[in-house]
Amino acid sequence: MSRRILLRLLGAIPLLFVISLLVFFISQAGPADPIRDALSQKMTAHQIAQIRNAYGLDKPVYEQYLNWVKSLFTNGGGISLIVRSQVSGIVLPAFRNTLLLVAAATLLAVVLGVAIGFVAGIRHGRLADRLTMLLVQIGSNLPVYWFGLIIIWLTAVEWGWLPAGGMHDLRNGGGFGDLLLHLIAPAFAASLVGMLIIARFVRAAVIESEQSDYIRTYRSQGFGQAAILGKHVGRNILPPIVNTTGLVIGSVITGAVFVEVIFSWPGIGSVLLNAIPGADYPVIQGGILLVAVTFVVINLVTDIVLDLLNPRLRHGGA
């Protein structure tokens, strides 16, 4: 068991290396020369060359790569070309906000997705199931951007229940309850796609499980519906739910970036989108690397949880 986990951890190392290479490549392949763009009007060619030297941009590519990796650990990912402060100081606080949004959205996606899937699966073929599946089909094809706008319109403008955007109420200083109020709508919008994937998946698993021989046997022996669902159907679809959740997190992260813009949530997506027009490569690279590494870690954790849930692995075995 621990051997298997160790192997999984070791397997992530080449992946992280490749990701870091690709992210580093962004600044090499980009069309813009950020130093010249940012400075050329005010400086002579000699001064520009000096700055290039100060940033290490006149060194061979592999040396630049090593310097960049080193700077990630020692210098907070380098200095932003535009804001002139450490990348980590720009990227980390924004990333914390994104992580909060992603965590809330994932929680919503799992809870609501499983609930929807369970209800539809148990009522398989009846009106409730067909209505749910129609809504699932429509929801899966809604443009997230518009969906977010409609949520703002309903919850903030029409009903006045929730704030229209941002993370804190600037007037009364915030607090946890205030943060939660600001979190509900964007988290729901970001969770939609993943929630519906999980719902469809759980529905199929429940239907399959319901029709299996062993469930029929339990039923014929007079076990109640609740006991069968909770103890047997539930336990059998738990590993696939964990697995699907791991797969869905990628789309939740993507959804979160869309949602940040709509709800003015001060997250990493907004930081990256603002950095792209100015070709602020240190910020772009730092931000993308941070999210990609987080994704790899989440996947790793999912795999390990799945291993732990697998009784064949838990009781001895490979």
Place this chain on the structure above:
Amino acid sequence: MSAAAAGLVVDAPPRLRRSPLARLVRSREAVLGLVVIGVVVIVSVLAPLLAPQDPNAGHPDSVLAAVGSPGHLLGTDEQGRDVLSRLIYGGRAALYVSVVSVALALAIGTALGLIGAFAGRRTSGLLMRTIDLLFAFPVILVALSLAAVLQPGPWVLIGTVVFGAVPYVTRIVYAEAKVEREKEYVEAARSLGASEAAILATEVLPNIVSSVVIYGTGLIGVNIVFTASLSALGLGVQPPDADWGRMISEGAKVLVTGSPGVATFPAVAILLVALAFNWLGDGLRDVLNP
């Protein structure tokens, strides 16, 4: 798939012997999907003839005209541009980008899947492990990276969709090709002296093509929605060109101030087209893989 497959067709129940087209036409949702897609394609192609006004020409004197006002059936946006004309033009980029990128993804994914199924153990293992790692990667990171490298535009959308879709296509082709590989007709071809490459191209590929087509059809729908969101963020189609995704983000400001149509008409268009591709894909599945 010659003699052996022909024998199968004779044994099949009579329902399956109808031509695929006849069966497709009998599927209600497939027909509905085809009609919607047909209308949107025709409107997009004939946009210059159909659009009542120049989609990019603003009229400062008729800003945010209401739906149904004279000359502007669906009203105007913040710059006084005719929403109906922009809607007619706005599907062009979405269709073009989705079809091109899904075609690319299907081609690459099919090639990789076949390699995975037929290559030696080590190549296959390495390839499929890599595909597994790319599975469900947050594609927004690819979009942002490409936008930083290429500048925002249609190629950012195409690259992102291809990157996101290839792992799924590869998995499907790999799984199907592995099953086909063990079947008797492949063994028969092999015993007749056919090379592995010939078996792949003439025996296995025709048998998995239907699954690829079914998956690809649904994929076009998914990606019309997805690329619209990327364009709404400013990573895709650039202003002033009309595009459904951009129209949503441009209409965002006026959605709550009495002009919900500017953002909602393109959203409904996206929803309808995406649903249509889904329906067509489901219909094709019933016909091709009964």
